[in-house]
Amino acid sequence: MIGTLAFMGVLGAAIFQIAALFGKSGKPDAVSPWLLAASALLFIGITIERSIQIGFIALTSTYESLMFYSAFIMAVVIWYRLQKKQVYSRFVAFGATMGAVVLAAIASSPLLPKEALPPIPALRSGWLIAHVALSFVGEAFFIVSFVASIAFLATKDEVKRLGYDKLAYTAIAVGYPIFTSGALIFGAIWAEQAWGTWWGWDPKETWALVTWLVYTLYLHVRLILKKKDATPSWIAVIGFLCTVFTFFGVNYLLPGLHSYG
């Protein structure tokens, strides 16, 4: 029920953003940040309630991960709205919000098991929380870079392109170290503690590495190419698609050690 309410909130925010996108004033809407904040708080509230229920931080099932990921994307969109250093793009805010809508919709879907189950021994680790939480925080910034890169590729306006490029780069510059520490460093430390090996070349691990390599590629390509070049934008788009496949595709198509994730 509360989850559905949170979904309605983020959907409402997206509707207000669409209205602002096609509005004549050119100003961002005033309502969506509040709706996003309310939805994110509702998801966090559910997470806290489930954590108390299972006696562990509720970040061990797909449902819980989706709520956390969606809530953090909303937090990033709100932060993007409040900051003054980057040019605010209503399209980027809307695109990122749509990411949160999709995740919240999947989380609210009746097809997804929502039973609050206490974690099995392999998941009872503080490293797991750092690993999963920081991976999603990093990916929440990557969704901004994805939408900014799409916007870059969709426009021919050089000034706008520079703005989108800077935004995509900033989002990756913030998300990359967080994703590196969460997905790779804490993931490896947790694997060593739980399985006795830092790295097992499990499909999920390999796809996380591929994602990291793609963003590493972005940062290095951007070093040698001009900011007007479209290649970094394409790489940022591929990078985000990799994060999507790492989360959904690997879970359902390539089973391995992370099959419970």
Added chain:
Amino acid sequence: MREFWKKLKSVKLAIGLIACIAVGSLLATLVPQGKAAEEYFRIFPKILAELIVQTGLSRYFSSILFLIPVFLFFINLGACTIDRLLRELRKKGKRRHGPDMLHIGLLILIVGGLVSFSGREEGTVRLKAGDAVELPGGETLKLVRFTDERYDNGRPKAWTSVVTIDKEGKAVKPETEIRVNKPLRIGSLTLYQASYASEMELVFAGPSGSETHLAKGDTFKDGQLSAFFMTVEGENTALLMIKGSSHDGLLRVGAEGAKVGGFDVSLGKVLSTGLQAVRDPGYPFVLFALILVGMGTALTFYQKLKDMES
């Protein structure tokens, strides 16, 4: 020579190698790894299976398809790091050592991975409460008890082995827990809670309240009475060969138990733990490398964002 060095440390080469490693790794996830050759011929069309087996894609991460690009990347990264580090050190002010730290961390990580890959030793041991095993360092590990904790709904909560470690009669470790996610480190050896097993046992309870626990293959004796625990049938039946009592012959003991001589015989379960012992000479390298990579990445982008702001 100067031209060769220039090419070796070039970002373009790094980009090509990163792309090559990424694409190769991605393809490797689409092919099941480490299967027998016949398995690939069963899954894929003949030509594709032949290609997978011959090129080493079936064991991609230990094949030259992966190791050669990684080796070249190591050389390229090493050259880049030396070049960049020297340039930064020559600067008078505003040095940026984040990328150097990150790159050195990655180099150590590759070395650590190689050391781990070539020198790692591991083995498993199965112990019941009271069993002991000698470790490679001469210590004796004894299992005090193993517990299988469950939540109210039956889901596993924790598997815990309580062990002691002695060496030459002296306690190296008093009663210490080994759990999933909480390994025990003794010098260069690490012990992990890897598995457990539950086996049926027979409990002979005497009139005085004494209890004797019998594992499969053991014989219980009391005066003329002899009961040999032959085997297990299904999940809830034990087969006993009785001699020296009024029930001589085969006896099936089920969940309801049985009476043999003056003893009440019931089914029980005994748990054994599976401990995995790992000696990984790459451990300190990898740990140090991960710390460097983490710190280097954070420092790089902190400085970058500060520079963008200013």
